[in-house]
Each structure stands twice: as C-alpha cells, then as structure tokens.
Amino acid sequence: MKRGPTGLPAWLVQRASAVYLLLFLVFVLASFALVPVHSQAEWLQWLARPGMRLALAVFFAALLAHMWVGLRDVLLDYAQPVRIRPYLLIGLAAGLCGLAVWAGFILLRMPA
C-alpha cells in the first residue's frame, strides 16, 4: 500500500458523510417545518428528543470528515509550492481537531 494522503478511503468518506449530512439536513428542515421552534425552551426541548445526542454526534463527525476531505483536496490541488502542503495539512488538521473538541463540549452540555 502506498504512503501519503489516501485516495480511495477519503473518496468513500466524502461520499458517505455527504449522504448522512443530506439526510440529517432533510430531517432537521422537516422537523422545524412541522414543529417550529420559537424560544430557547422549545429549542432545548427539541434537542432533548430521544437519540438526538447520537444523531448530532454523527452529524458533527460527518461534517468534520467531509470538511477534512474537501479542504484537503483544495490544498492538494492548489497549494504551491508542493513542499508547503504537509504544513498546511497539519494546520488544517489542528483547526478541525479544535472544532471537534468544541463540538464535544456542545454535545456534553446538551440536555439529557
């Protein structure tokens, strides 16, 4: 197996995460259309629905994975000279890890 940035796994992750993001978006829009949220209390109630923490956790994971592959592709396509790409990728990974930690805090503070 070759070393360096992956091709096939990244491609599969991008597509699988896109499918989940699309389904989750449809669910959220349909949910808000059926039961509009007008206040903080209603918002907390919406978040406290069964399985919501897990669904949101998968959403954040899919979003971060999708961002990683998409932004990594931008850097692999356009970042010149080529030798700066590893440093930019490390910076990108660090930024996304920061977002992952933030998303983790949000999930932990969600109403049970």
Added chain:
Amino acid sequence: MRFSISRYDPDRDDGPWLQHYDIDLQDSDRMLLDVLLRIKEQDPTLSMRKSCREGVCGSDAMNINGRNGLACITRVRDLKEPVVLRPLPGFPIVRDLIVDMTQFFKQYHSIRPYLINDEPPPERERLQSPAEREKLNGAYECILCACCSSQCPSFWWNPDKFVGPAGLIQAYRFIFDSRDQATEERLDDLSDAYRLFRCRTIMNCSEVCPKGLEPSHAIERVRLKMIKKDGDSGALPVHPPRPVA
C-alpha cells in the same frame, strides 16, 4: 476570414503573442488544417504539428476559439471569427502551436500501457468472449492527442502527480482487459490521493474529446472497480464529437 494565431519563439519573445492573418477562403479549404497549411506557405516561420490529416494521429491538437480540438477534423466554415488558435493549454510551449508533451507521455507510460500476463502465450492468441471484448470499446479508440488532459484543470495543477484523463482511460483499458493479470497492482498504483483521485469530475475531458470518448466514465468505473462494485459493465459510453465553434 481572420485567424489570430499564437506565436512564440523562445529565442526572441518574452511570451506568446497573437499574430493576425486575413485569409480568403477557397473551395479547397474545408478543414482548419487546410487553411493553416496555406498560412504556412505564406509564412514559413509558423510552427505546428500535423501528420495524418484525418483525425487519426492526434498530432494537430490545439486550442481553437478556447476549446481543444483537432485542426484536421474541424470545419473551418463553422468557426466564429476571428478564429483564435493557441497551443494546448497547460503544457509548456516549445514554439508557436507546438507544445512539450514529455510530461503527458510520462504519465501515459506510468500506467504500464501494455498487457501483463505471465502465463506462457498460447499457440495462436489469447481469446476473449464477445462480452469481455465489449468492455474495451470506448477506450481503445483513444489516439493520445492530449485534448482531454490539456483541458483538465486537475492536470494543470498537478501534471507530475495526476495521471490525467488520457492516461486513465488507457488504465481502464488494461484494468478491464480479461487477458491482463495485473489488475490488483494497477488498481493499487492508482489508489493514492493524486494519481486518479485528483479527478474532480469536471468532465471537460469528455466534452472536448475529438473521438467522442468519455474518460470521466472510465475513471468512475475504475473507482467502482476499486470497491468491487463495477458489476457487469459493458462498453464505455461514447457520444458524437461536439464540434468546435
């Protein structure tokens, strides 16, 4: 009819510039190449490649009014004036309309464009069923003119790492050849982030192919082959070549 042709002499010019030629079309001027040959008679310093003059060799690929095509099969009377001719984009210019195709052919050779089969050759030939042979249709017709790779932004950005549509349709041709035994090695060779997966499915390659081939479909089938989802695929789709205007 006015022709604006990119000129560049590396010994004299800092960069390419357009030279204008006003030509009275004659009855014998059917294809763009006919006119270019007449211009060259007037101005022997104009440099270009050509050979078969019937869309088979791919030598006279160039950018015609912003779109890649073969001068020998482009009807000159269908073109908008002024006809702007430039060398294939993204490739280093050698002179005028001639580009350096070293990198292009390096990528082509990197996919090992030959049958790999270690079994002793049979007495007559390695046979294929009609269905197995059908899979090569839409790929083997590629003439390596480079119209596709030269119109592919991914190839512009990473010509040394991305194989490009011309090389990848050839890779498909051997990956899907029932007589070839190096399928897994070929797929593994293309599995990194660059060699095949720089393709962003822009599909310029399929749009400009003068033979009407669809390298983007070949690339998709190779991807599916990597995840064992290629199924019982037949010939690659083809379309009538879209004329340059």
